Each structure stands twice: as structure tokens, then as C-alpha cells.
Amino acid sequence: xxxxxxxxRYKVTKRGQDVALRCDPISGHVSLYWYxxxxxxxxxxLTYFNYEAQQDKSGLPNDRFSAERPEGSISTLTxxxxxxxxxxxxxCASSLELAGGPTGELFFGEGSRxxxx
Amino acid sequence: xQSLEQPSEVTAVEGAIVQINCTYQTSGFYGLSWYQQHDxxxxxxxxxxxxxxxxxxxxxxxxxxxxxxxxxxLLQELQMKxxxxxxxxxxxxxxxxxxxxxxxxxxxxxxx
Numbered sequence: 001x002x003x004x005x006x007x008x009r010y011k012v013t014k015r016g017q018d019v020a021l022r023c024d025p026i027s028g029h030v031s032l033y034w035y036x037x038x039x040x041x042x043x044x045x046l047t048y049f050n051y052e053a054q055q056d057k058s059g060l061p062n063d064r065f066s067a068e069r070p071e072g073s074i075s076t077l078t079x080x081x082x083x084x085x086x087x088x089x090x091x092c093a094s095s096l097e098l099a100g101g102p103t104g105e106l107f108f109g110e111g112s113r114x115x116x117x
Numbered sequence: 118x119q120s121l122e123q124p125s126e127v128t129a130v131e132g133a134i135v136q137i138n139c140t141y142q143t144s145g146f147y148g149l150s151w152y153q154q155h156d157x158x159x160x161x162x163x164x165x166x167x168x169x170x171x172x173x174x175x176x177x178x179x180x181x182x183x184x185x186x187x188x189x190x191l192l193q194e195l196q197m198k199x200x201x202x203x204x205x206x207x208x209x210x211x212x213x214x215x216x217x218x219x220x221x222x223x224x225x226x227x228x229x
Contacts, residue, residue, distance in 0.1 A: 033217065035219075040222075040224075041222065042121075042204045042206075042219035042220050042221050042222045043160065043204070043219045044219070045216060045217065045218055045219075048215060048216065050215070055213070056211075056213050056215070058211060058213075058216075091159065091160075093160075098215060102167070103150075103162075103165040104147075104148050104165045104167075104206075104208045104217065105150070105162040105165065106150075106160075106162065106217065107162070108159040108160045108161070110158075110159050111159065
């Protein structure tokens, strides 16, 4: 695709439900990042992948959060047993080269806004 | 821990020059990036400094001093469309070359 695509754009769920957020990176991009962004704040690192390998998941808040990228392209961020504090914008970013190459440039998607009631 | 400090808000006049500072304290550092984010939009890449000095890209310039753990973004000939939030981001935090950590952001308001 032309850009990083995320779905759903908006998700409203009830506390305790599981949600899956999908990211389709730019074709051919090898690195994929997940961030969480609260209103008025900077993106908060969650995890990243090189191809299908999860390299760093130190930013995942707890074991209710998990991510996968089984074929090195599309990635899914799953939140189990959602809580109200999980409400935020979840953003995916990709880069053509590892770590964004010489410039470190990341291409962000429009995000998935999660609201937990 | 990782800390990137930026002023929360800056106001400047159309046509003027504004500088947005970023100081960082991180365990590990490979480079400093800047991103722009308009309200409701996605962050977009502006510039990157891997070495000390000034990088210029059109009306935008970015500076890095690794010895001072400091950088800034300079916007010249401000336009109304420059009103947005600006984030500095450090690559290489936490000992991971590829981990990119963002600052809290500076909201720039350009006034006529």
C-alpha cells in the first residue's frame, strides 16, 4: 500500500474484552514498531520487529499485551482483558531499513483509537 | 530510565524564527530525530542528526551536541501551517540500537 494502514481506526469495547489491532506496513518495510500515544503526549514505545522476529518488547505494559508479525509483514497487537487505563491511540510505524536506516525515519500510520468502557 | 525534555508550548509570529530545544538523558544514543504532528494526524519525520552539528532541510534545521546531550529544531519563515506538535526522538535507548524513544512534545502555535 501507499502508506501504513491500521485497523480498526476506532474501537470501543467493554472492560474485560479482548481486542486485536492490526497494522499493515508499507510494502517491503523490514522494521515495524508499535507505540501508544495518550492525548497531548509523545508516542510511548511498546515493541518492535525486524521481519518476523520480535526484537524488543520491553515497553509492553504487562502480560495482557502481546504482539506478533508471523510472516514479516502484517502485525497484530492484542490486548487481553482490557481495562479502562488501556484507552489510548495505538500507532504503528514501519521503516524500509533496520531502525530506519541512516536517517532513522519511521513512517507512522493513522492509528487505532481504543476506548474501553 | 529514559528522559527527553522539551518545552510544552511555544508561541511565535508568522514569518519569524523559532527554536525548540530537546535535552535527553538516555542509556544509549545513536541519533536524534524530529517529528511533526498536526492535531488528529500521524507523526511525520522532519530530520535526523547522527553526528554533532547542523542539518538543514529547507526552512527546517536541526542541531545536535552529543557532549551536551542537547539538540534543537529551528523553524524559519514560520507559516500558519507550521502550527503543530513537534517531538524529538532518540534512537538507541536502553541499549537497543533500534529502539526509538520520543519526548513529550512541544506544541507550537503560530500567530498572525
